[in-house]
Amino acid sequence: MLLNYLKIAWKVLLRRKFFTFISLFGISFTLMILLVVYALFDHTVGAHTPEKRIDRLLFITHLELWSDHSQSNSTVGYAFLNRYLHVLRTPEKVSIASSGGSAVAYVNNQKLKLDTKATDGEFWQVLDFDFIAGRPYTVREVREAAHVAVINETTARRYFGTTQGVIGRTVEADQERFRVVGIVRDVPAARFYTSADMWKPITVSSINLQDPNYLGPCIAILLAPTAAAVPTVQQEFQQVIDRVPVPSPKDYTEVRVYAESMFANMVRVYFGESGPDNGLGRFVRLLLGLGLLFMLLPALNLINLNASRILERSSEIGVRKAFGATGNVLVGQFLVENIFLTLLGGVLGLALAAGALAALNASALIPYAHFGLNGRVFGVALLIILFFGALSGVYPAYRMSKLHAVQALKGGTK
Amino acid sequence: MLRHLVKLMWNRRQANGLLITEIFFAFIVLFIVGSALIYNQQNYRTLLGFDYEQVWQVDLDAGNDQRSDRELEATQRQIVQRLQTLPGVRAVARTSSNTPFSGNTNRSDLKRTKGSGGAYTNGNFYYMEDAMQPVLHLHITQGRWFDKRDDGAARLPVVITRETQEELFPGQSPLGQVLYSGDLETQVVGVAESYRASGDLSDPRAAVFLRVSPQDTTFAHLEKLLVRVQPDAGAELEKQMSTEIMRIGRGWGSNIGPLSEYRVSQLKLVLTPLIALIIVSLFLIINVALGLFGVLWLNISRRRGEIGVRRAMGATAGNISWQVLGEILVLTTFGLLLGLLVAAQFPLLGVLGVQTGVYLTAMLLAAGLLYLLATVCALYPSRLAAGIQPAVALREE
Numbered sequence: 111m112l113l114n115y116l117k118i119a120w121k122v123l124l125r126r127k128f129f130t131f132i133s134l135f136g137i138s139f140t141l142m143i144l145l146v147v148y149a150l151f152d153h154t155v156g157a158h159t160p161e162k163r164i165d166r167l168l169f170i171t172h173l174e175l176w177s178d179h180s181q182s183n184s185t186v187g188y189a190f191l192n193r194y195l196h197v198l199r200t201p202e203k204v205s206i207a208s209s210g211g212s213a214v215a216y217v218n219n220q221k222l223k224l225d226t227k228a229t230d231g232e233f234w235q236v237l238d239f240d241f242i243a244g245r246p247y248t249v250r251e252v253r254e255a256a257h258v259a260v261i262n263e264t265t266a267r268r269y270f271g272t273t274q275g276v277i278g279r280t281v282e283a284d285q286e287r288f289r290v291v292g293i294v295r296d297v298p299a300a301r302f303y304t305s306a307d308m309w310k311p312i313t314v315s316s317i318n319l320q321d322p323n324y325l326g327p328c329i330a331i332l333l334a335p336t337a338a339a340v341p342t343v344q345q346e347f348q349q350v351i352d353r354v355p356v357p358s359p360k361d362y363t364e365v366r367v368y369a370e371s372m373f374a375n376m377v378r379v380y381f382g383e384s385g386p387d388n389g390l391g392r393f394v395r396l397l398l399g400l401g402l403l404f405m406l407l408p409a410l411n412l413i414n415l416n417a418s419r420i421l422e423r424s425s426e427i428g429v430r431k432a433f434g435a436t437g438n439v440l441v442g443q444f445l446v447e448n449i450f451l452t453l454l455g456g457v458l459g460l461a462l463a464a465g466a467l468a469a470l471n472a473s474a475l476i477p478y479a480h481f482g483l484n485g486r487v488f489g490v491a492l493l494i495i496l497f498f499g500a501l502s503g504v505y506p507a508y509r510m511s512k513l514h515a516v517q518a519l520k521g522g523t524k
Numbered sequence: 525m526l527r528h529l530v531k532l533m534w535n536r537r538q539a540n541g542l543l544i545t546e547i548f549f550a551f552i553v554l555f556i557v558g559s560a561l562i563y564n565q566q567n568y569r570t571l572l573g574f575d576y577e578q579v580w581q582v583d584l585d586a587g588n589d590q591r592s593d594r595e596l597e598a599t600q601r602q603i604v605q606r607l608q609t610l611p612g613v614r615a616v617a618r619t620s621s622n623t624p625f626s627g628n629t630n631r632s633d634l635k636r637t638k639g640s641g642g643a644y645t646n647g648n649f650y651y652m653e654d655a656m657q658p659v660l661h662l663h664i665t666q667g668r669w670f671d672k673r674d675d676g677a678a679r680l681p682v683v684i685t686r687e688t689q690e691e692l693f694p695g696q697s698p699l700g701q702v703l704y705s706g707d708l709e710t711q712v713v714g715v716a717e718s719y720r721a722s723g724d725l726s727d728p729r730a731a732v733f734l735r736v737s738p739q740d741t742t743f744a745h746l747e748k749l750l751v752r753v754q755p756d757a758g759a760e761l762e763k764q765m766s767t768e769i770m771r772i773g774r775g776w777g778s779n780i781g782p783l784s785e786y787r788v789s790q791l792k793l794v795l796t797p798l799i800a801l802i803i804v805s806l807f808l809i810i811n812v813a814l815g816l817f818g819v820l821w822l823n824i825s826r827r828r829g830e831i832g833v834r835r836a837m838g839a840t841a842g843n844i845s846w847q848v849l850g851e852i853l854v855l856t857t858f859g860l861l862l863g864l865l866v867a868a869q870f871p872l873l874g875v876l877g878v879q880t881g882v883y884l885t886a887m888l889l890a891a892g893l894l895y896l897l898a899t900v901c902a903l904y905p906s907r908l909a910a911g912i913q914p915a916v917a918l919r920e921e
Contacts, residue, residue, distance in 0.1 A: 132814040139807050212779055214766060221759050223779075284777055285770055316585070316777065407549050407808050411815035414542045418822040475796065 112446065119447040122423075123454075129419065130451075133412060137455025138462055140408040141494060144401065145463035146470075148490050149481050154300045155373040156486060160237035161304065165337040167236070168201075168344065168369040169303060170330040171209065174384040175362040183384055185209045186367065187326025188312070188319045194350050195330055200343045203333040205232040208317055211327075213283035213308065215269060222268055224283055225299075227306035228315035234260075236333045237304055244277040244292030247311055251291075255313040259288035262296045264478070265307045283308065296478040303329060303372070305478070324357055324365065332369055344369050409502040416448070416506035420513070427510055428518030437511035444510055448503030449496065456495040460488075529847070533854045540855055543819060547859025547894060550812045554890035555867045557805040562889070563882050564725045564798060573685070573719035574624065574660040576783040578757070581623050582607075582749040584769065585777035597741045603772050607751065610768070612761045614752040617655035618736060622648065623748055624660075624721040625786035634732060635704045636692055645691040647730035649705075650721070651746060654735070659752045662733075667699045667714030670735040679711040681735045685719050688730040703732075710734065723790045750783075813897050820852060820905040831909055832917025845906035849899065856898040860891055 123130045157164040170191070174183040188206060195204045207229035215222045231249030239246070239260075247258045259281060266273045269281060273293055280287045288310060297305040312319070317327055332347070334340045347369045354365050366384050374390045381389040420427075430440065460483065467481040533540065584603070586596055600618070607616050622628040635644040656662070657669040665686070674681040679702060689698050698712045710732075718728035736746060753761060762780050769778040824831075831844055867887055871880040 129818055132818050135814060136811045139811065143804055143807065213777070214779070216763055219759055219763065221762060223781075285767075316775070404804070407546070407553065408811050410542065410546045410549065411811055414546060415815055415818050415822075417542060418819045421822070421826055475792070 115443050115446045116450055118443075119450045122447065123451065125422075129415065132415060133451060134455045134458060136408045136411055137452050137498065138458035140405060140498065141456050141459030141491065142462040142466060143404070144494050145459060145483075145487060145491055146466050147401075149463065149467055149483060149487050152484070152486055153298065153479065153481050155376065156484075158298075158301070159295065160239045160297055161301065161372060162238040163333070164372060166334045166340065167372065168332040168334065168340065168347075169372055169375045170195075170332070170347075170367060170369045171303065171375055172379065172384070173324055173365065173367040175324065175357065175364075176366050176384065177361060177363040180361050181384065182325060182362070184325040186328050186330070187321055187323045188317055188328045189322055190324045190326070191328055191330045192319070194354060195332070195347075197350060198332075198343070198346055200334070200339060200346045201332040202335045203232050203236045205236040205331045205333075206230050206312065206328055207233055207303075207331070208312065208315060208327050209329045210302070210306075211315070215281060215283045217269055222265075224265060224307040225305070226283070226308045226310060226315075227304070228312040228317060229309055230312055233309070233331070236331050239297070240295040242273055242293045242295060244290070247291055252311040252313055255311060257286065257288050257314055258291045258311065259283075260292040260294060260309045261290055262294055262307055262478075264296050266290075266293050281308065286314075298479045299477040300479065303331070330369075340371075405498055405501065409498065412502035413505050416503070417509055420506065420510050423510065424513060424518040427513050428515050428520075431513070431515035431518065440511040441504075441507045444507035445500065445503045448507070449499035452495050452499035452502070456491060460491055463491075526850070529850045529854050533851060533858070537858070543816070543855055544859045544862070546812060546815065547856055547898075548862045550809065550897075551860055551863030551890055551894055552866060553805055553808055554893055555863065555886050557801055558886035558889045559870070559878065559882055560798065560801065562885050563727075563878055564794075566882065567720075567725050567727050570720065570728055571663075571717060572624075572724065573717045574662055574721075576624060576660075576787055578753050578755055579659060579783045580751045580753055580757075580762075580780055581626075581783055581786065582751055582765065582769070583779040584747045584749065584773070585779070586747070586773070594741050597746075599773055599776070600747070603769055603776075604749065606768050606772060607749070607765060610761065610764060612754045612757040613765075614754065615655050615658040616749055616751045617653040617659050618746045619653070619656065619748050619750055620649075620651040620746060621748055622650060622721060623750065624783055625723055625790040627722070627790065629722065632705050634688065634692065634730070636701075638704045638709075643692050645688060645730045647688055647732050648719075648721070650719070650731065650733050651736050652733050654738075656733075656750065659750045662719065663717035665715050665717060666697070667712070669714055670733075674713065674735055675737060675739075677711065679709045681713045682710040683714040683716050683733040684712055685716050685728075685731040685733075687718060687728055688732055689715050691730055723787070723794065725791070725794050809893075809897070813901055816852075816898065816901040817904070820848070820902055821908070824848070824905045824909045827909075828912055828917040831912050832914045835912065835914035836918065841910035844912070845910040848906035848909045849902045852898050852902045853895065856894055860894060863890075 155164075161167055171185060172183060173186045173190070174181055191206045195201075195206070198204065207227055211226040211228060213224045213226045215224055229252075231247060231252040234246030242263060244260075246260055247256065251258055261269070261276075261281065263273055265281075266276050270276050270279065276290055276293060279290055281290055282288075288308075299305050332343060334343045351365060351367055356362050356365055368378070368386075368388070370378065370388060374388050377383075377390050377393045378388040381393070383389040427440065464483055467483070470476075470481055471479060537544070584600060604616050604618065607613055620630060622630050630649045631646055632649050633644055634647050636642045652670075654670045654672075654674075657664075662669065662683075664683070667683070669683060670681055682703065684692075684698060684703075692698070692703070693701065698715060701712050703710045703712060716733070719731045719733075720726050720728055721731075740746075751765075765780060766778045769776055834844060834847075835841075864887065867883070867890075870878075871883040
């Protein structure tokens with residue numbers, strides 16, 4: 111039965127190639143744009159190096175001292191994180207790092223600006239970097255304030271001209287000398303909690319580790335033992351935070367700091383939310399709304415075209431109806447046809463999306479970006495295709511099924 | 525003829541409902557995208573209000589330095605004095621962190637009277653030293669820039685920009701007038717052109733320059749330097765500067781970059797979403813055009829009988845093609861009217877704070893584009909319709 115429907119659909123497609131082209135153009139470009147957007151999204155918050163275990167990671171990036179009339183919001187102080195995170199029992203590992211930093215190195219009188227990150231030793235255990243050569247620096251090296259560093263591939267190329275035999279050589283940045291112990295593959299700049307050109311022990315950075323101020327230059331990453339344990343970790347963290355004394359109670363009444371997934375965290379920062387509601391629900395609704403709105407015009411176009419083409423099929427519909435096919439059967443058939451057409455367009459759309467992403471990579475608009483299609487993107491593509499197919503097929507199918515057999519056989523539409 | 529067409533289309537409004545909806549949405553999309561583009565283009569053509577070429581920004585980072593603000597400032601002063609003596613440096617001035625193209629802003633209310641009530645505006649506050657004029661080449665239109673005469677002034681001397689003048693002193697001279705911001709009392713010594721430090725596409729908004737006197741010994745809010753350099757200055761000078769900063773500051777870090785570079789990266793940041801918007805809407809428009817074309821073509825083949833009768837009754841080929849064209853233009857008008865109803869809400873409600881002129885231009889542009897689109901799409905189908913032979917068409921019935 112299904113096979114017959116598909117055969118008919120194929121024949122219909124071949125009958126008037128110009129209209130097939132219009133339909134496919136609309137479908138494939140719509141899907142391409144949606145896929146590119148999703149790929150960008152996946153690239154930013156999906157499970158990629160170094161956050162491969164993203165479903166187990168929790169990020170603490172901002173702290174707000176809050177009261178009705180006065181708020182102060184910033185990244186977090188090292189001493190605060192160090193004191194309150196290491197009492198937690200539920201996380202498997204805790205890492206504290208600087209939120210960012212920069213240093214300048216000179217190669218043959220040419221300036222080389224490096225994004226740096228000062229981290230503890232656990233940083234390398236919580237995250238999974240791809241090491242091309244060497245190793246991460248250890249917890250012990252951090253404790254002993256060793257001048258060691260991990261650099262990324264591009265920095266190795268720019269500074270030493272090669273990635274071979276760089277281990278053990280020295281990088282001079284901001285007139286301090288660091289021994290290179292490891293080289294990692296470039297981390298896209300969109301991963302701004304972990305991306306850098308050079309990582310160095312937090313003990314040799316300019317960060318004041320004793321500063322009791324709650325606000326400071328640091329962020330923390332927690333690794334939960336399993337994805338299911340994430341809420342437990344969040345709960346325990348919130349319990350600890352609830353007991354934290356509020357500094358200068360004259361000005362502030364609350365310390366607001368949350369451990370959240372990377373996506374939730376970014377949405378919170380983007381919306382400037384500091385309260386218990388991180389704005390994730392609102393953001394997702396907004397995205398879905400915009401996506402739907404964007405699909406509306408191509409879908410309307412397709413509906414229009416399909417509804418106008420009912421005439422072509424009137425004799426076929428008349429015969430089917432005369433032989434006892436019900437309206438529902440016909441609706442089913444036309445829906446299947448439309449979804450088949452959308453699938454074809456989807457395959458084209460995927461190819462176009464792959465091309466667009468490759469062009470984006472080549473343009474180097476975002477440093478170290480490497481967009482690509484993966485399983486998740488394919489899955490989402492399939493969902494979008496089915497949705498789009500149904501959206502654009504239901505109304506014309508309904509119109510077709512409503513044709514009266516006698517008039518349809520005579521070749522009319524009313 | 526026109527009334528007849530409108531009546532014809534109005535009676536078939538249900539059958540053409542989908543087409544009208546599509547034109548309606550296409551108009552909304554064109555209107556929104558058009559507004560965004562016109563708005564940005566208008567801003568782009570406005571003067572920035574300063575020269576960014578050959579100006580470098582130097583961020584000073586005291587890092588772990590635990591000394592008092594006063595001592596930090598003394599070190600900073602030494603650094604400034606040393607930088608001024610370097611060959612290749614023309615002028616150096618300290619400023620707050622909201623430097624051009626940095627994306628940092630510092631806004632406050634500015635009032636004509638101390639208490640509540642009276643004219644007020646929310647403007648950008650820029651703290652600047654006397655030496656900033658030779659660095660940024662600000663355009664002073666009335667009064668003067670800060671200088672030694674302002675030392676010991678009872679109220680903090682300020683220079684306001686054109687927008688601030690227009691909002692607070694419409695039709696009067698602001699020179700010598702007093703402005704309040706919280707507890708701060710200031711006195712206007714000059715008026716400058718619009719100053720758009722937020723970048724090429726930002727809208728010109730009220731701004732005020734506040735004088736940092738040589739006696740000001742705070743470091744905390746003035747840790748950036750702007751430096752005007754000779755046109756031939758390069759990496760050599762930059763290295764020299766950062767070495768000097770590190771030597772005098774003993775462990776201070778610095779980040780030096782030309783403003784022109786910050787401008788390019790800032791421009792990239794704001795242009796990328798605009799370009800994405802253009803690509804997406806272009807695709808939507810092509811899509812609509814193809815769809816319109818297809819539907820019109822199909823309609824012609826469905827109406828062969830009707831057209832055959834008209835031809836047999838003496839209508840010329842020209843009449844027929846005008847009818848087809850006229851019908852689609854009337855349909856487009858229906859869609860447009862619906863769209864205009866929605867679009868008119870934007871300037872009426874003033875939702876986004878954009879001038880009405882921008883919206884009106886966008887409406888005109890969107891309407892014109894849609895009419896053009898409809899005409900182009902109808903050309904081929906109308907010729908097809910005109911070519912129908914009455915004898916052939918009528919025999920088919």
